[in-house]
Amino acid sequence: xxxxxxxxxxxxxxxxxxxxxxxxxxxxxxxxxxxxxxxxxxxxxxxxxxxxxxxxxxxxxxxxxxxxxxxxxxxxxxxxxxxxxxxxxxxxxxxxxxxxxxxxxxxxxxxxxxxxxxxxxxxxxxxxxxxxxxxxxxxxxxxxxxxxxxxxxxxxxxxxxxxxxxxxxxxxxxxxxxxxxxxxxxxxxxxxxxxxxxxxxxxxxxxxxxxxxxxxxxxxxxxxxxxxxxxxxxxxxxxxxxxxxxxxxxxxxxxxxxxxxxxxxxxxxxxxxxxxxxxxxxxxxxxxxxxxxxxxxxxxxxxxxxxxxxxxxxxxxxxxxxxxxxxxxxxxxxxxxxxxxxxxxxxxxxxxxxxxxxxxxxxxxxxxxxxxxxxxxxxxxxxxxxxxxxx
Numbered sequence: 001x002x003x004x005x006x007x008x009x010x011x012x013x014x015x016x017x018x019x020x021x022x023x024x025x026x027x028x029x030x031x032x033x034x035x036x037x038x039x040x041x042x043x044x045x046x047x048x049x050x051x052x053x054x055x056x057x058x059x060x061x062x063x064x065x066x067x068x069x070x071x072x073x074x075x076x077x078x079x080x081x082x083x084x085x086x087x088x089x090x091x092x093x094x095x096x097x098x099x100x101x102x103x104x105x106x107x108x109x110x111x112x113x114x115x116x117x118x119x120x121x122x123x124x125x126x127x128x129x130x131x132x133x134x135x136x137x138x139x140x141x142x143x144x145x146x147x148x149x150x151x152x153x154x155x156x157x158x159x160x161x162x163x164x165x166x167x168x169x170x171x172x173x174x175x176x177x178x179x180x181x182x183x184x185x186x187x188x189x190x191x192x193x194x195x196x197x198x199x200x201x202x203x204x205x206x207x208x209x210x211x212x213x214x215x216x217x218x219x220x221x222x223x224x225x226x227x228x229x230x231x232x233x234x235x236x237x238x239x240x241x242x243x244x245x246x247x248x249x250x251x252x253x254x255x256x257x258x259x260x261x262x263x264x265x266x267x268x269x270x271x272x273x274x275x276x277x278x279x280x281x282x283x284x285x286x287x288x289x290x291x292x293x294x295x296x297x298x299x300x301x302x303x304x305x306x307x308x309x310x311x312x313x314x315x316x317x318x319x320x321x322x323x324x325x326x327x328x329x330x331x332x333x334x335x336x337x338x339x340x341x342x343x344x345x346x347x348x349x350x351x352x353x354x355x356x357x358x359x360x361x362x363x364x365x366x367x368x369x370x371x372x373x374x375x376x377x378x379x380x381x382x383x384x385x386x387x388x389x390x391x
Contacts, residue, residue, distance in 0.1 A: 036159035036351075038192045039358055040070060040078035049084050049138050050091065050101065057087075066090055081138060082194045088140045103382075104141045104240035105389055111236045112302070112385045115261040117246040117254060118281060123267040123274065124309035124338060126153045127348075128377070129245040134355045135378040137196035141240045144188070147201030148172055148228075148257055149247040155200040157351055158191050166202040173204045176227045176256065178215045184234045201245075205253060212252040224252045225292040229260035241385065250284050258289070259297045263384065264304045270311060270321040270337075302388035307377065308337035336376035343370040 047054040060066045061077070066087045070078045079087075092101040105111065116129040126149070133145040147154040152162035152171075160166070170189075174182040189198045212224045222230050232242065244257040258264065268278050293299045306329055312318055326333045343366045347357045354374055359367050 036192050036356075038081050038356060040080055041084065043077045043079070046077075046079040046084050046087075050088060052091075060087070084138065085140065085194045099391075102140050103386065109389045110262065111239055111242060112263060112388060113232070113242045113244070113261045114263045114265060114381070115244040115246055115254075115257045116265050116267060116307075117244075117258075118248065118267050118278065123248075123269055124307075125248070125267050126157070126245050127344060127353075128265065128267055128307060128309065128338060129243050130154055130157050131353055131355065131374050132378050132381055133196055133241075133243045134193055134353060135375065136241050136382065137193045138355065139382070141195065142238060143196045144199060144235070144239045144242045145191075145196065146172060146199040146242060146244050146257075148205060148253045149201050149245055150203050150205040151247070152201035152203070152205075154245040155198065155202070157348075157353065158189075158198050158200075159351065160189075160198075160200060162200060162202040166200045166204070168204065170200060171202040171204055172199045173202065173208055175199070175231045176208060178211055178220050181227075181231065184231045188235065197239075205247075208253055209251050223295065225255050225259040225295070225297045228256040229298075232260055250281065250288060255288060255292060258285075259292060262302045262388065264301060265307050265381070266304070267307050267309045268325070269309055270318040270325070272321060275321060275325070303384050304332060305381075305384070306333045308334065310340040311337035312340050334377065334380055336373070336380050338377050339369065339373040341366070341370035341373065343367050344374075 041049070043057055044054050047057045050057070061068070067083075069083045070080070072078070088101045092098075095101055099106065114129075114132070116125045116132075118125060130145065133143050137143045145154060145158075152166070155162045155166070155171075162171070170187055172187060175184045175187050184199070187199055189200060191198050208224075215224065236242065244261065246254045246257055266278070266281075268274055289297075289299065306325060308322055308325070311322070322333075322337070341354075343357075343362045344354055346362065347354055350357075354367070354370050357367075361367075
């Protein structure tokens with residue numbers, strides 16, 4: 001007869017074994033004191049990001065209107081993200097129309113705050129939010145990525161080890177906690193993407209969920225739903241776009257992000273189980289938002305969109321579910337879906353995104369298909385932001 005399992009002991013052993021294995025995996029990928037670096041971009045990629053032709057970019061170099069960049073022995077130019085940003089500023093200074101190359105918000109326009117959410121895990125929130133943040137930064141926007149998920153996957157993708165780097169301090173929790181919160185500027189981390197900063201997450205964020213009921217009873221101000229917006233006020237003038245990666249639950253953290261947001265993107269995997277789960281999520285969200293609205297929270301949003309995630313165009317049942325959602329929600333379902341891609345999942349094995357990995361690491365058609373899908377999704381979100389700014 002087998003011995004009964006002491007579940008708390010066994011779970012702790014599993015947790016410790018997994019943490020050790022993950023640490024070894026990270027050590028193989030990155031040196032202990034290393035920070036991730038972004039790859040160089042080809043001339044074609046740089047031109048695409050700048051919104052100009054490759055021939056015009058060559059002309060700019062030939063006429064010495066832009067600085068030299070890294071050039072191979074064969075004469076091929078390679079651009080760092082900072083090179084692209086420097087060229088963008090040069091082009092903007094010479095442009096006849098202001099905002100042609102730097103399309104961020106103008107004076108008097110409000111910062112755009114996006115929440116990616118769904119309370120079902122595996123719906124692609126983190127994948128969607130980090131690719132959006134990186135794409136916008138590469139296109140010249142000033143971006144802040146805010147990780148409010150205690151699992152801190154977004155933070156990990158930026159090369160941090162939240163269970164070590166932000167276990168006790170330095171996470172977003174310190175800026176929104178009820179007892180002596182820190183200024184938001186003190187927890188912001190620079191990343192290896194120019195124009196993209198990170199407010200890290202970590203396990204300690206769970207404390208916010210535990211402490212909020214007591215804070216509500218004691219009438220601590222500002223209340224939970226206003227704390228995120230209040231904290232962001234200190235730094236929001238430094239950014240065009242703020243992106244929340246929300247936890248897979250409808251708790252106080254998610255509600256605080258929603259009440260600070262101007263736009264909401266609900267990720268959904270197109271199968272009926274996920275859609276049924278989303279139905280419950282939407283009903284619960286509406287009920288809870290009614291409560292915080294009656295308590296005085298701001299409820300005006302510029303847009304809400306459903307983002308179809310992990311979509312396989314050849315899957316008949318998925319096509320039916322997408323058609324069902326489009327019929328039901330109309331234009332609130334984004335035109336571009338995020339395709340299911342081995343390139344995206346394989347990149348994740350080394351804590352990277354499609355924008356970070358070299359094209360040569362994958363079969364060319366697989367990489368191009370994933371990149372086209374991601375760019376289509378993020379360019380559609382960019383269009384929504386531009387419309388919110390009245391353009």
